[in-house]
Amino acid sequence: MTDKKKYKRNQKDSNDDMINLVDNLNRDDDVKYNRRAFLKSAVGASVALGLATLPFSVKAMLESDEEEEAFKIVSLDKVPKGSSYNFAYPTEADTALLIHTEEGEIKAYNNKCTHLQCPVFYEKEENVLLCPCHKGYFSVENGHPTAGPPQRELPLIKTEIRNGVVYAVGRKVRHG
Amino acid sequence: MGKTVYWAVIFLTLIVNVVALHHTVEAYFGREHEEVFVYTIVGVISSIICFVAYLMWRKAEYKKADNHN
Known part of the structure; x- marks a missing residue:
């Protein structure tokens, strides 16, 4: 970046038409929602789903202990x-x-x-x-x-x- | 291993875990307790593989680039 003073149309929150054309490109979102973040979410989802099977096993184990008599x-x-x-x-x-x-x-x-x-x-x-x-x-x-x-x-x-x-x-x- | 392989492994484990959870719930409500244990083991192993793949991917992804001065 140069130290040159920005024109008003290039400043943040400018209402200039040419600037508003790219309003959907938000720098914060670019930093937050990217390829790496996507993969990390996938890992979180995968681990969470895998571990979600555990409570069923614990409950099944407890129920198996109750022996059925004739x-x-x-x-x-x-x-x-x-x-x-x-x-x-x-x-x-x-x-x-x-x-x-x-x-x-x-x-x-x-x-x-x-x-x-x-x-x-x-x-x-x-x-x-x-x-x-x-x-x-x-x-x-x-x-x-x-x-x-x-x-x-x-x-x-x-x-x-x-x-x-x-x-x-x-x-x-x-x-x- | 390339980073693409880690991506593939992670998404593969995601698929496996979705299917494992589905079968676990079905087996639990069908009172087939042995099957519940089998699918839980599959789910947990798959989760561990996923996490290890993630750690390896992270290591590769955030590795400092070689300095070519």
């Missing part, structure tokens, strides 16, 4: 073939359905519809699980939706039969 559902002789039995597992808020199919298989799922949480019922005639709210159908075999609005499967409850009594021994939200 939960007695009902005696098998109280659920004849082609019928179902309502219970709650793993908490009182998680309603579930035990199904004894015509073929003699035992299936159990949480029965909140994965569409809008309506209760799902066993339809013996068609051998399907039906959510009557919006006509959502689930397969009895695997709990996956077969028709209607639901997109996700019903959580599967693992069962065991010991001395004629059905026990719930675990749950799988995603399966198959």
